[in-house]
Amino acid sequence: MSDVILRVDNVTKNFSVRRPGRGGRSQIQAVGGVSFEIRRGETLGIVGESGCGKSTLARCIVQLLPVTSGTVEFNGSPLTGLSRRQLRPHRREMQLVFQDPFASLNPRRTVADIVAEPLRVHRFGTRSEIEARVRELFTLVGLDVNSLVRYPHEFSGGQRQRIGIARSLALNPQLVVADEPVSALDVSVQAQVLNLMAELQEKLGLTYLFIAHDLGVVRHVSDRVGVMYLGELVEMGPADPLYDAPLHPYTEALLSVAPELDDGRARTRERIVISGDVPDPADKPSGCAFHPRCPVAQDRCRIEKPSLIHAGDGRLVACHFPRRR
């Protein structure tokens, strides 16, 4: 399949942490056996609550973190296990956009410098070529080219995120991995950045891996959506059917409690408030990781771990008793 740009196969990431009180170190599985593909030009959204491993997964994909096991294939060639030098040509093809536009820009450099940096590192061209490219990028993301010589603190949060996007687009990447790109922004500004990302995708034929905790935002941008819980994908599929008729009880609960505008239409979903907190990843429940909080869990769920299986229409679900409609 030539149109698959990224293939993630059974990626697992463990962290070794010191356990208080118990002595010694233990393994925490932040990401456990995640597999999926992204096709060229599409947007895959990954949604999940804090601590579900979605950011770790993003870092594993762009090779900022080494995977513990599994493979990440980009344009048909494996990235896992490559040296830094071997990775370099791939790095320009995939870029990461961070959550915090305040922390990810060096405060002591002008924004032109910041956007030009990847160009210099990858020897894009002469000084004037780089300068021209930076201007082009500024125009592309809707920033005033007269503000090139200013410093990050002189910009608002939304403008800073535009600068971050300009930097990530400098080398014409094919894949942009965006980790919570709008969650630090005010609603009105968030909408501007989401619209910008959609425009850029259309204009430049970008592929997005869009990671966020906000269900509405993920639905808005994504063609397909994956739902993560405790480091694992519990459900994946095209956005519309997944949101309209979730198969996994976790997805169903998540959607049922996400606040919605009361615009007069009757609420289609009954609220399912699941109790308790997300368990400690160091102490994952047996069988299905969601079973202690699951409203429909049965004995089997405590023992046997469900695998992510096809459920028709391009949908996948990891549940012994998926919801039927």
Next chain:
Amino acid sequence: MLGFIIRRLISAILVMFSISVLVFLIFFATPGVDPAARIAGRSASPAIIAQVRHAFGLDRPLPIRWALMMDHLFIKQDLSSYVNIGSRVVPQITQAAPVTLSLVAGAAVIWMVIGVTGGVIAAANRGKFIDPVIMFIGIAAVSVPAYWLGEVVNLITQGGLHHSIFAWVPPSGYVPITQSPGQWALHLIMPWLTLAALYAGIYARVLRAELVNALNEDYVRTARAKGLSERRILIRHALRCSLIPIVSLFGLDFGALIGGAALLTEVVFGLPGVGLLTYTSLQNLDLPVIMGAVMYGAFFVVLANAVVDIAYAFLDPRVRIA
């Protein structure tokens, strides 16, 4: 918790061991330093030097020499000075230690009381007149060198005014507490104040900064929303959290001062403490005394570090499980 204390103490012992090896290597195994020649005296013949070397075990391998040294220093406690043959190292230190301890402990009480009070008053009145006044006094106290301040104090109390308002100040020197507690305190009051001035200044400034930060914390807003009085918020909430770094600072300063860092104050006021002992032994290159004094100083610094870490665990519940 117990496991934490044991682990911390073991690491302290390891640090002590490393320091003893390091100090030993510096003073006894550096090229150009021949302890035997120093012991034998200036005009000794090579034969005598060789004899001395053998007698003191200086011709044995380094690890053995280190072990012998430690044996003499800590177990037999009969290590003797190379310069004043016959005077033993350990008694010298045990004689000097109470002097230093008296000086530092008294000063510590004074600087903690003044520093904490000053810091709290400044923080409580930030933005008002009193705050910069306290902070200015603090920076002045920090900037004045201890020996200069000591000399000035001496000049005033022992000089022209000695026969009028400062007649109660005894001449410099030390009186053991066992002999006369009153005289002990009277002799130490000026050294205490001199030594405490610097630290009180530092502590007041550090505590004020910590308190001002703490007063902007969310939990202080919560405390206000609970309807607590400003005084209670300041003392029970902000100060309680701000004291944590102060305690660690205190432990380290206290350890270093006991270990000999109060040298200048001791010299100025003629107090025969560990600082003075180290100072003279360094001037004479009296290797065993240096060794003993450094080990003694290191012991207190390392001990203070361990105590601070353990105290931290009691003060800050977040550290307890980590």
Next chain:
Amino acid sequence: MSFATRAGVVRAVDGLSMSVGRGETVGIVGESGSGKSVSMYSILGLLRGPNVSIEGRVRFNGQDILGRPDRELRALRGKDIAMIFQDPMTALTPVYTVGWQIAEQIRQHTDLTKRQAHQRAIDLLAEVAIPDPSRRVNQYPHEFSGGMRQRAMIAMALSCEPSLLIADEPTTALDVTTQAQILELLAELQERRGSSIVLITHDMGVISEVADRVVVMYAGRPAEIGTRQEVIREARHPYTWGLLGAVPRLDSKRARLVTIPGNPISPLDVPPGCAFAPRCTYRHDRCSDRPPMRGTDHLDACWLDDAEKEQRRAEIEEAS
């Protein structure tokens, strides 16, 4: 309860008049710098310092409370009016147990003994559904998860049976499932105790789930006030339209989100006239004068006339 405040030389809050009925939930919504938190802090005397000044009138249970000496306000705070805050991580003092902190508030306002206050803390933790409360009461805040900390904060706020609870972004730092638990808990407690709630949030969705009435704020000024249905279904102010349109929906995908151009302004540089005018698509000549809040129950500060508002809103709905 009604008030109009103005704080500082920078008018962080300017000309806000609102009321909260008994047992009612009023939502205050706005973006950063809209003055939504400041307005509530200032009436309780939580903003202090020589640079803060407040004008206007605040009545609580029929009594004027603005400008009362701190001693009197203190007796009110935590007892009749309680607050919970956004970040339960930092809102509790880290060096005391959760139970100690709850008991501290109880002992501040009642004559209970230490032991009684401790027992009351356990009961309160049980009431907010913290499992194993007699063990949890002796734990430190860092031993609680985010959701549990917020429950503990709520337990503390409720300890003296306040008639008004001010919740400042109580669920913003929490995950969706935890947010649902907390909102449900608040609703349940309100029903049981009949207290009023002022909920400050930036999230239109949350407002829409829980508020009876809504105050939309922009740059320290109220833009629109009305019942939830009025503000969310029949919004009259262009800023409210923008806010509503900018929220991505769960139930259907829109091609593009409605956006408000530019950034939320800081109260430092509010322009003369209508504060929202520089970002407003429907700006016209009259906007150089400051629009008053107009209407009877459903109020808004916009110069457009009612027919035009109705038409514009219909257009926007059509487009999305």
